[in-house]
Amino acid sequence: MTAPTQLEEFLGLLCEELVCDDSRRPCFVTCDSASTFRLPALLERHGLPHIDVGISEALGLGLAAGLAAEGRTAFVAAFAAFGTLRGAEPLRTLIDGEKADVVLLGGMAGLSAGPDGVSHHALEDLAFFRPLDSTRVYTPSDAAACRWVVADLLSQPGPAYVRLARVPVPSWPGQDTDGPLRWLTPRTNGPVVCGYGPSLLAAAGAFGEAGLGVGVLEFRRCQPLDASALRGALGGTDQIVVLEEHRAGGGLADRLREALGDVPVHEMAVAASPGSGTYMDLLNECGLAGPRAVERVRSVLRPDSAV
Known part of the structure; x- marks a missing residue:
C-alpha cells in the first residue's frame, strides 16, 4: 500500500476534526x-x-470570504503558487483585512510540484504573507506536526495559510512536543539550523549521517512568532542558520531577524527555481538536502563549532 502524502495526511486529520464541530459549518x-488534493472521496x-470554481483562485478566495461573512469556515484548496500569486488581492483585502475565517490550503508548496516545473513552484508565498499580520502561517512536516497544526488552526477563527506538499513524509523519530517549535535533535546552545516542512527533515537526516554537530529546530508555525519563546528555545547560541525552501527575502530568516534583533542569522534559501525533477532531486540541487546541505551549513559555522 502506498504511503499517504503529507497533503493527504493533513486533510484526513482536518476532516476528522471538522465533523466533530458543528459550530464551524465548514465548506471546501x-x-x-x-x-489533485484527493478531496472528492x-x-x-x-x-x-x-x-469548485474552476481555474480561478481569486474567485475562489472571494467566494470563501463571502462564506465566512455568512458564518462559515471556508477552506480553499489551491496550488500554493497560484493561490498566493493569483489570489493576492482577495487575500489581502477581503480575508486578512476583514479577519475572515478563511484558510488557504496551499498544496504542492515549495519545490514539491516537482516535475510541473518553475510555473508551479511556490518559493515566494511566505514573503507574500509577511506583512499580513492577521494571517497565521503554518509549515508542517510529518504526521505529528500535521496533528499539532490542525489543533492550533482550529483553536481560533480567522485567516490562515497552510503550506503543504504532495510527497510522503516519514515520521521523525523521538518524542513529539506540543507547540510551534520542535527540536529534531537534542536541544543545544551550540549552532542551530532552523527551518520547516519536509525539506528540513531531509536536511536533518543528512546532518545526522554526516555527523555534523548542529541542533535542528523545526518551525511548525512561522507566523506569528513568539519572540520570548524563540529566545528561550535558542538559548545563548550566536550561530543561527536558516535553511529554507523559499527564495531569499521574506521567509523565515527575515522573521527571525525581526524577532531576535541583535543575533546574526545566516540565510540559506533557494537562489533560483531549479526547473523540473523529483522533489528530492530538486532539494539536493538547491542544497537543501544531502551532502550539499551539509557543506552549505558547514561553510558558515566557526571551525571549532561543528564537525
Whole structure:
C-alpha cells in the first residue's frame, strides 16, 4: 500500500476534526484542484460540502470570504503558487483585512510540484504573507506536526495559510512536543539550523549521517512568532542558520531577524527555481538536502563549532 502524502495526511486529520464541530459549518472551495488534493472521496466520506470554481483562485478566495461573512469556515484548496500569486488581492483585502475565517490550503508548496516545473513552484508565498499580520502561517512536516497544526488552526477563527506538499513524509523519530517549535535533535546552545516542512527533515537526516554537530529546530508555525519563546528555545547560541525552501527575502530568516534583533542569522534559501525533477532531486540541487546541505551549513559555522 502506498504511503499517504503529507497533503493527504493533513486533510484526513482536518476532516476528522471538522465533523466533530458543528459550530464551524465548514465548506471546501477548490480551484480545479479537487482531484489533485484527493478531496472528492474524503469529503463525501465525511459529509462535508464542496464547491469548485474552476481555474480561478481569486474567485475562489472571494467566494470563501463571502462564506465566512455568512458564518462559515471556508477552506480553499489551491496550488500554493497560484493561490498566493493569483489570489493576492482577495487575500489581502477581503480575508486578512476583514479577519475572515478563511484558510488557504496551499498544496504542492515549495519545490514539491516537482516535475510541473518553475510555473508551479511556490518559493515566494511566505514573503507574500509577511506583512499580513492577521494571517497565521503554518509549515508542517510529518504526521505529528500535521496533528499539532490542525489543533492550533482550529483553536481560533480567522485567516490562515497552510503550506503543504504532495510527497510522503516519514515520521521523525523521538518524542513529539506540543507547540510551534520542535527540536529534531537534542536541544543545544551550540549552532542551530532552523527551518520547516519536509525539506528540513531531509536536511536533518543528512546532518545526522554526516555527523555534523548542529541542533535542528523545526518551525511548525512561522507566523506569528513568539519572540520570548524563540529566545528561550535558542538559548545563548550566536550561530543561527536558516535553511529554507523559499527564495531569499521574506521567509523565515527575515522573521527571525525581526524577532531576535541583535543575533546574526545566516540565510540559506533557494537562489533560483531549479526547473523540473523529483522533489528530492530538486532539494539536493538547491542544497537543501544531502551532502550539499551539509557543506552549505558547514561553510558558515566557526571551525571549532561543528564537525
